[in-house]
Amino acid sequence: MIKSRSRRQRHVTAPGTLGNVPAAAVLPALRARFGALVREISKFGTVGGIAFAIDLVLFNVLLHAGAETLIAKTGSTVVATSVAFAGNRFWTWRNRAHTNMARQYTVFFLLNAIGLGIGLACLAISHYALGAIWPEFQSPLADNISGQFVGTAIGTLFRFWSYRRFVFGENPVPEPAPAAAPAPPAPPVDEAATHVTHTTPPRAVPRI
Numbered sequence: 001m002i003k004s005r006s007r008r009q010r011h012v013t014a015p016g017t018l019g020n021v022p023a024a025a026v027l028p029a030l031r032a033r034f035g036a037l038v039r040e041i042s043k044f045g046t047v048g049g050i051a052f053a054i055d056l057v058l059f060n061v062l063l064h065a066g067a068e069t070l071i072a073k074t075g076s077t078v079v080a081t082s083v084a085f086a087g088n089r090f091w092t093w094r095n096r097a098h099t100n101m102a103r104q105y106t107v108f109f110l111l112n113a114i115g116l117g118i119g120l121a122c123l124a125i126s127h128y129a130l131g132a133i134w135p136e137f138q139s140p141l142a143d144n145i146s147g148q149f150v151g152t153a154i155g156t157l158f159r160f161w162s163y164r165r166f167v168f169g170e171n172p173v174p175e176p177a178p179a180a181a182p183a184p185p186a187p188p189v190d191e192a193a194t195h196v197t198h199t200t201p202p203r204a205v206p207r208i
Contacts, residue, residue, distance in 0.1 A: 040092055044160055047087035055080035081112055093168035108167045115159040119151030126150075 055076045062072035085108045089098065098104065126146030131138035137146075 040164070041160065043092040044088065044163075047084055047092060048156065048159075050087065051080040051084035054083055081109055084112070085109075088163060089168065093164070096168040098168070104167050108163065111159065111162045111166065114162070115155035118155040118158055119147060122151035122154060123147035 058079055059072055059076035062075055063069065067075070082105075085105055088108075089101075089104065123143060123146050126137050127143055131142075136142060
């Protein structure tokens with residue numbers, strides 16, 4: 001009876017839970033993960049900005065060189081996508097496990113096309129669907145807001161999430177453990193101190 005009461009009173013933590021974990025042990029891990037995420041987002045944004053500038057400049061250069069519009073856009077898009085892939089692979093997520101570059105580039109290109117489709121879908125919904133009801137949504141200002149701001153923002157979020165999950169993986173490469181420092185040499189042993197002297201016990205004095 002006493003054992004059953006003690007078992008009822010004993011607090012048992014459910015499997016898979018941490019119980020009462022102190023906040024001092026959780027906050028440093030959360031800060032580290034948040035800091036790593038912020039660094040990834042800033043690097044991703046830098047690479048995306050460079051790729052966008054390359055796409056814009058190369059597209060106009062090809063147009064002035066006499067290339068057809070769709071061919072010029074296709075060429076500038078392929079070059080900009082390749083630059084974005086290299087920047088994200090070797091800088092943004094360089095610590096991730098990389099296996100097959102051809103597979104990564106193919107998946108990267110397909111996901112980039114899906115992100116572009118998201119932006120076009122936002123523009124089509126605004127211009128054609130909402131514009132059929134409210135003509136204000138067919139103005140150049142509305143097209144820029146839906147296509148360049150809303151569509152680009154949603155497409156960029158999709159790209160960041162999909163690249164991080166499906167292209168470059170979620171598991172970082174473990175850093176090699178630092179080499180162990182060599183043990184200090186043992187101090188010299190004093191032979192005189194280790195020499196054991198055997199002394200004879202004093203003889204007992206006979207009692208008279």
